[in-house]
Amino acid sequence: MRVLVIDDSQINVTLLCRLLEKIEHCSSVDFLDPESALHWCVKEAPDLVLVDYMMPNMNGIEFIRQFRNLPHCQDIPVLMITANDEVALRYQALEVGANDFLIKPVDKIEFLARTKNMLALRRHQRLLENRAAWLDAEVQKATAEIRAREQETILRLSKAADSRDPETGAHIVRMANYSRLIAQNLNLPEAVQQMILEAAPMHDIGKVGIPDHILLKPGKLSVDEFSIMKTHARLGFQILDGSASETLQMGAEIALAHHEKFDGSGYPQGLVGSAIPLSARIVAVADVFDALTSERPYKQAWDIERAVNFLREGSGQHFDPLCVNAFLQNFSEVLAIKERYQEDQDDVENFGAF
Known part of the structure; x- marks a missing residue:
């Protein structure tokens, strides 16, 4: 599962990516610039987003707002990481689509627990999506078989008259x-x-x-x-x-x-x-x-x-x-x-x- 890490500090990015290595079957993609991260998300879909709040040009809330506007990114879990623990900021982040929060300095145990929970949520989402796709394929297959039998009946009726x-x-x-x-x-x-x-x-x-x-x-x-x-x-x-x-x-x-x-x-x-x-x-x-x-x-x-x-x-x-x-x-x-x-x-x- 891929985790997208966005923070304008290289030290923070390195720390988070090292912690993610401890989670089985997990890889990371990191960006120092939120605009570059958004551009990447246009064609790619991460399984979890870790985004800092305080960044130049575009803060974490604006990133989440634009991220949620991408059709394939509306349900992907987002963890906001910030040194700011004000309640008003959290409310604003929740309104634009954040799922959970981590306060700097990041506690290793809390980080791993929250990240694993978010990835588990995403894993279940993917299972449901795959199940839905499978059911849709089966329905289309059954419908195609019915259509084929219907077409055969139509042609035989037409040939009977002919x-x-x-x-x-x-x-x-x-x-x-x-x-x-x-x-x-x-x-x-x-x-x-x-x-x-x-x-x-x-x-x-x-x-x-x-x-x-x-x-x-x-x-x-x-x-x-x-x-x-x-x-x-x-x-x-x-x-x-x-x-x-x-x-x-x-x-x-x-x-x-x-x-x-x-x-x-x-x-x-x-x-x-x-x-x-x-x-x-x-x-x-x-x-x-x-x-x-x-x-x-x-x-x-x-x-x-x-x-x-x-x-x-x-x-x-x-x-x-x-x-x-x-x-x-x-x-x-x-x-x-x-x-x-x-x-x-x-x-x-x-x-x-x-």
Whole structure:
């Protein structure tokens, strides 16, 4: 354990350091100048401070005040050593953070007893800190395991819906990464960006409840068939709603509202503008762009420029203008995502992208 010794007298410093050598597992760091000692404390944390009161430029009370302002030094024991035994001085020292006092001339037995007591206090503090750090690490480990299982469940749910849809696993990975990019460019918190990345693949989970003759129909749907197809938004919401998981809660939100349009002409609720959850407004842009630029058994892929023009033309009507602008803000990153996750990649590899 390290003891910081501060006294403007070299004789006093030498005496205190010699006494500290008698304490097992104890080393000392000494300074004649309190300002230099403070500078050292900015990067280092002693286990105990022994500081004289009467010193030029900065007395012991001012040193303690500034020492206690350092975030990592607020709980470290401080012993003030002084020839002044006035009660008022002691009160002042206690107010700024001193823990105990020694009066000069220092009595060897009293010094060793008080120092050992302060070091014992600090040792217990460190044990508690280490215990707290260990508990925090264990909690983070357990939380990470839960998150990993949750992510696996989400991906398997998304893949279950995908297996009944002509869209590919690469599609949901691309649109999820597009969604995160939009969230990033909207300056949303990192945690929200990650949640959108993980929740976006669940946007079409409700398609598991759509009959094959409608879901897989190569041609245009009839009015009645399209009415049934539109129910996948509410079905997806019903599948995911009520979960304790924030990610699944966002997934339910996205599943229900990603077909809403900014002007209110979408479904299933006909929401307008900011009444549509932001997560769903983000996913709407990402999903449509990838659907347009991807080849399907029933259509050819649009070229990039045509798809971008479609987004721009739909800005303020189909799409939230802020989300469109955020998507186009760093378009080189959009192209990089599109190139990274190709249709012919293995689904397992694609799902690992999360």
